[in-house]
Amino acid sequence: MINKLINKIKKTNAPIVVGLDPMLSYVPEHIQRKSFQEYGETLEGAADAIWQFNKEIIDKIYDLIPAVKPQIAMYEQFGIEGLKAYQKTVNYCKEKDLIVIGDIKRGDIGSTSEAYAIGHLGKVQIGSKKISAFNEDFVTVNPYLGTDGIKPFVDVCKEEKKGLFILVKTSNPSSGEFQDRLVDGRPLYEYVGEKVAKWGEGHMGDSYSYIGAVVGATYPEIGKELRKIMPKAFILVPGYGAQGGKGADLVHYFDDNGLGAIVNSSRGIIAAYKQETYSHFGAENFADASRQAVIHMIKDISNALDRC
Numbered sequence: 395m396i397n398k399l400i401n402k403i404k405k406t407n408a409p410i411v412v413g414l415d416p417m418l419s420y421v422p423e424h425i426q427r428k429s430f431q432e433y434g435e436t437l438e439g440a441a442d443a444i445w446q447f448n449k450e451i452i453d454k455i456y457d458l459i460p461a462v463k464p465q466i467a468m469y470e471q472f473g474i475e476g477l478k479a480y481q482k483t484v485n486y487c488k489e490k491d492l493i494v495i496g497d498i499k500r501g502d503i504g505s506t507s508e509a510y511a512i513g514h515l516g517k518v519q520i521g522s523k524k525i526s527a528f529n530e531d532f533v534t535v536n537p538y539l540g541t542d543g544i545k546p547f548v549d550v551c552k553e554e555k556k557g558l559f560i561l562v563k564t565s566n567p568s569s570g571e572f573q574d575r576l577v578d579g580r581p582l583y584e585y586v587g588e589k590v591a592k593w594g595e596g597h598m599g600d601s602y603s604y605i606g607a608v609v610g611a612t613y614p615e616i617g618k619e620l621r622k623i624m625p626k627a628f629i630l631v632p633g634y635g636a637q638g639g640k641g642a643d644l645v646h647y648f649d650d651n652g653l654g655a656i657v658n659s660s661r662g663i664i665a666a667y668k669q670e671t672y673s674h675f676g677a678e679n680f681a682d683a684s685r686q687a688v689i690h691m692i693k694d695i696s697n698a699l700d701r702c
């Protein structure tokens with residue numbers, strides 16, 4: 395899957411991933427109204443509204459991008475109905491030949507991690523059959539529990555030819571509380587980066603490992619260091635746009651060929667119609683605003699990469 399991701403990035407010339415993080419407040423009135431007419435102001439109604447919203451955006455942007463990153467929390471808030479919308483979104487994106495990165499941030503003791511890995515990336519044994527459940531291509535994983543929490547994910551990825559992005563340095567303001575703590579004089583994120591590089595050895599695609607890392611766009615100096623520590627780890631870079639990251643900050647996350655990283659924007663794309671720059675599209679044409687925001691993001695990142 396890492397080779398497919400890289401090939402799709404080359405084909406689209408867009409090292410970007412669109413985050414499908416649909417809060418109900420981003421869904422235009424006309425869509426909410428229709429879903430509520432059919433299902434009422436219920437969890438089912440909300441789940442239908444976010445699914446219709448996602449579908450319209452995907453239809454407008456799938457030809458421009460290699461990948462999407464649905465954030466499972468945005469769906470889980472609507473319970474089972476939300477998870478059904480998550481599943482529909484994953485399936486629909488795969489029909490459109492998009493790579494799906496499930497932002498699930500799981501990780502637990504070994505036996506529990508194994509169940510997460512099977513449910514999201516692998517196949518669950520039911521009697522004589524093996525059946526895929528969520529079936530994303532990559533997932534995000536939290537390394538806090540150490541090697542035995544990660545290994546089941548790596549094993550399933552090897553079997554299914556899928557991949558991981560392991561949290562190394564997150565984009566949020568408090569990420570330094572633990573991640574930057576000095577251990578024997580070096581920040582903790584460096585140790586995690588070294589571990590990710592180690593976990594990825596022996597799990598290589600053609601040029602990058604399918605065991606990748608998450609490094610936030612909001613700490614570009616740290617991104618530069620981590621690129622050196624994990625030369626073969628593909629980096630998922632959240633924090634662009636709504637959290638302040640810009641193309642110019644991100645050049646050191648990439649290799650000399652402009653590969654090695656994929657930058658995420660969620661609110662900046664899916665809620666673009668609410669921003670002043672794109673407000674002329676109006677709520678009816680929200681998906682056209684998203685398309686325009688994708689085009690701007692691709693230009694911003696490729697201009698930055700061309701300049702270096």
Ligand SMILES: O=c1ccn([C@@H]2O[C@H](COP(=O)(O)O)[C@@H](O)[C@H]2O)c(=O)[nH]1
Pocket residue numbers: 413415465497563564565566608609610632633634635636637658659660661662
């Ligand atoms: O360090 C991290 C890890 C994950 N995320 C997730 O990415 C998106 C960002 O959304 P924006 O709207 O583009 O800010 C969201 O799903 C986060 O949970 C992150 O931001 N930082």
